[in-house]
Amino acid sequence: MIFRWFESLIDAFKEPVDAMPPASVGRFYLFYLRQVWPVLAATLVVGFGVAVVEVSLFGFIGSIVDMTHGVPGAAFFREHGRVLLWMALVALVARPLLNGLHDLLVNQAIVPSLTGRIRWQNHRYVIRQSLGFFQNDYAGRIANRIMQTGASLRESAVQIVDAIWYVLIYTGSAIVMFAHADGWLALPLLAWIVAYVATLVYFIPRTKARSWQASEARSKLMGRIVDGYSNILTLKLFAHTRREEAYVAEAMGEQVDKTRRMTRMTTAMDVTITTLNGFLIVGTSGLALWLWSQGRVTVGAIALATGLVIRINNMSGWIMWVVNGIFENVGTVQDGLTTIARPRTVQDRPDAVPLVVTRGDVRFEGIHFHYGRLMPRVGDAGAPGAERALEVAVPDPSEPGPDGRRTRRAGTAQEGALPASQPRGVIAGLDLHVRPGEKIGLVGPSGAGKTTLVNVLLRLYDLEGGRILIDGQDIARVTQDSLRSQIGVVTQDTSLLHRSIRDNILYGRPDASEAALLEAVRKARADEFIPQLVDGEGRTGFDALVGERGVKLSGGQRQRIAIARVLLKDAPILVLDEATSALDSEAEAAIQDSLDVLMQGKTVIAIAHRLSTIARMDRLVVMDRGRIVESGTHAELLARDGLYARLWRRQTGGFVAVDDQSPA
Structure with missing residues (x-):
């Protein structure tokens, strides 16, 4: 006592x-x-x-x-x-x-x-x-x-x-x-x-x-x-x-x-x-x-x-x-x-409010972003009119940084504007409107800015200029947790927590019932392998541990667990980064119907490379060097014979001459 x-x-x-x-x-x-x-x-x-x-x-x-x-x-x-x-x-x-x-x-x-x-x-x-x-x-x-x-x-x-x-x-x-x-x-x-x-x-x-x-x-x-x-x-x-x-x-x-x-x-x-x-x-x-x-x-x-x-x-x-x-x-x-004791570069504003999604309308308005360091000078990152100093990695004979590169301060900028001396970024002046319930595919060569666009939508990084609106609400003015709770994400490189299968799936919605959990597993076609799982300590099925980052599962199994997790979350906005890329053709065909059900009534942004993904999109947005260069349906873009047509021929033909390659 x-x-x-x-x-x-x-x-x-x-x-x-x-x-x-x-x-x-x-x-x-x-x-x-x-x-x-x-x-x-x-x-x-x-x-x-x-x-x-x-x-x-x-x-x-x-x-x-x-x-x-x-x-x-x-x-x-x-x-x-x-x-x-x-x-x-x-x-x-x-x-x-x-x-x-x-x-x-x-x-x-x-x-x-x-x-x-x-x-x-x-x-x-x-x-x-x-x-x-x-x-x-x-x-x-x-x-x-x-x-x-x-x-x-x-x-x-x-x-x-x-x-x-x-x-x-x-x-x-x-x-x-x-x-x-x-x-x-x-x-x-x-x-x-x-x-x-x-x-x-x-x-x-x-x-x-x-x-x-x-x-x-x-x-x-x-x-x-x-x-x-x-x-x-x-x-x-x-x-x-x-x-x-x-x-x-x-x-x-x-x-x-x-x-x-x-x-x-x-x-x-x-x-x-x-x-x-x-x-x-x-x-x-x-x-x-x-x-x-x-x-x-x-x-x-x-x-x-x-x-x-x-x-x-x-x-x-x-x-x-x-x-x-x-x-x-x-x-x-x-x-x-x-x-x-280091400041957070992405913070909620003191007056941030929860995001309320009723329609799923997403707008990117004149956004600018590159992977330099954004240091708030006064006020809050994302506050209108806040003066912010941009420190970017550009050649300069001043002090070297810890990675050997030299940096200099590129001056200050008002919110929504980019300083004249700002070097070209990963995304530069991009405008995009995704209507409620619309399914768009982001297409483009590696390094075009597709994943970066998704990252700033999730506010994993703060913008340097412009704004992103969801149902008219600036995401810089809402809480990060509420923003990400309204967006379901399945990434190409799926990593799981070193916990049980059950804990990993319930991460999508911790208060979900057992029936909802089993339904999500069934729709993701993960019920075919979960009962057979056994970990090193004898735990089986939903109680089996998956190993660090899910290493005890195959790539396809990890992807199906991730899809079940997002199915359980049931967010109104869905981001797919090649969600079926880790699956073989048979498994992909089996799960596409579940993805179709998942996408119903949702606003979908999919980073698309595979033909199966492209075919299910309402509209394709072609990016190159941080800009939108083309937009339209698959047939319209092929008829235009631009960058998308070249990428399509490369994927379907298997070989492209050197002079036909687009810059990455």
């Missing part, structure tokens, strides 16, 4: 404020620690009591030695019984009670729950980052920084709370006790404190810097290892095990080298502190003996001074490692900030 009470003091899953965590180390610490300040304050108070009790025990040792001087053994307990009883109560009751309370606060309240809260809130913030955020980093490195930042922040905070009173109480009380016995006895300790602080001032900043470098190298190594594991099939298919080993070995070598540089500072600091401690023990003990020989201090003072400096010697080593650990953890937190 007592454990549960302490464990309930901090709620690990407290709903966080949905804002970017502070980018500076100090404010980052304050942001999380002030959420649990009552528990930290209680730990600080209890830590004070623990330190006082520990110091008082050494004072008792000196008192016992003095009490035994000149007192007959038979009368000792009679004369000093009360003092001895008080000493026993401190040692047997106060000390265990305070230490136990300290351990409950740290081990039950702070360690699991504060660590969990920091990780949870960091995860909540990072998972809402844009798609580009995750595409520009290793998934393993992001996860590693989320995990280690919470633990390091909590550990350093607890170490600081524990160290404060030990340093102040031990050194302060020792100086007072020594000065009370004889003022000269405090001189070695004062000199030691000055040298000890100077040592820490010299070594700690250097240790912190090297710790940050070692943490950064560790995150890089983790990212490369996880990247290889995530793409193990590619690694094996191309027989590049040795190459992958070298790739990881390079990062591991860097991590080992930077860790060695950090531990060199640690070793040097340890040797320096140990040497100083030797001078403290010899100086204090020798001076105490000389003062006793001069009759200026008692034997109890010798016992007190010698015992206390030995305790301070042990404590100084502990403090050294604590302080070193604090700054090592601070370096780890500093490394984590490079991933966690």
Whole structure:
């Protein structure tokens, strides 16, 4: 019961404020620690009591030695019984009670729950980052920084709370006790404190810097290892095990080298502190003996001074490692900030409202987009009239970016307008109207901007100019969740969550009934293989796990699960990116009827390459280099003998002469 009470003091899953965590180390610490300040304050108070009790025990040792001087053994307990009883109560009751309370606060309240809260809130913030955020980093490195930042922040905070009173109480009380016995006895300790602080001032900043470098190298190594594991099939298919080993070995070598540089500072600091401690023990003990020989201090003072400096010697080593650990953890937190404390490039406006789709009318009005970096300067990305600075990757003799390319600022632009210096983008000035219930096919060579058009419709990226309207509502003014909940998507590269078949399908509509689930599976023709599935732990059918990204299923099986998921979602707008591309001809024919049912009454935008998809579209829109170059039915476009006709001949003829190829 007592454990549960302490464990309930901090709620690990407290709903966080949905804002970017502070980018500076100090404010980052304050942001999380002030959420649990009552528990930290209680730990600080209890830590004070623990330190006082520990110091008082050494004072008792000196008192016992003095009490035994000149007192007959038979009368000792009679004369000093009360003092001895008080000493026993401190040692047997106060000390265990305070230490136990300290351990409950740290081990039950702070360690699991504060660590969990920091990780949870960091995860909540990072998972809402844009798609580009995750595409520009290793998934393993992001996860590693989320995990280690919470633990390091909590550990350093607890170490600081524990160290404060030990340093102040031990050194302060020792100086007072020594000065009370004889003022000269405090001189070695004062000199030691000055040298000890100077040592820490010299070594700690250097240790912190090297710790940050070692943490950064560790995150890089983790990212490369996880990247290889995530793409193990590619690694094996191309027989590049040795190459992958070298790739990881390079990062591991860097991590080992930077860790060695950090531990060199640690070793040097340890040797320096140990040497100083030797001078403290010899100086204090020798001076105490000389003062006793001069009759200026008692034997109890010798016992007190010698015992206390030995305790301070042990404590100084502990403090050294604590302080070193604090700054090592601070370096780890500093490394984590490079991933966690970054602004989101795609955000909901403060006044964003849920999207309401009644008809499914989609309009693209003069949209501009390229895959540069869009940095909001003031206001909100997507706010009308907001001045925004566009930073694009173009040649410039200024500073190089992390990928080796040089960037420059291309100036500012008003919302809906593109600056004159803006380089040509992936999509430039595109207008397209998809009427309610219309089914259009996007056709064009690779790199024409088809997938990009779908990405900006889903607002995975924000536009640089123009706007997209759904039933007259600007998607920049609605919440992202409501927008994506109204659009069903089946992509060409289908990846599933490493969960059960049931969980993956219910991702389309978590509150769906069992009957609705089974109906979606039947329509997707996935009922033919799901009952036969068995995973490595013996789970079968809907309970079988699919493996990371669905690797335990064939491409066709993954696609049918994805289609069942979208069927269950039943969104009014449907996006198909070659939804049957992973299926063989027989499976494709079997599922086309289900797709026809799925498309009924919906606005459909399909990225089309295969003839079977093209034949089912009301209208074809041909794109090239981010622009619409042709539009019409299949027959109209063939008669026009333009880009679409050339693409059609290429697909049906199997070979096209070099002079007949369109630029990609």
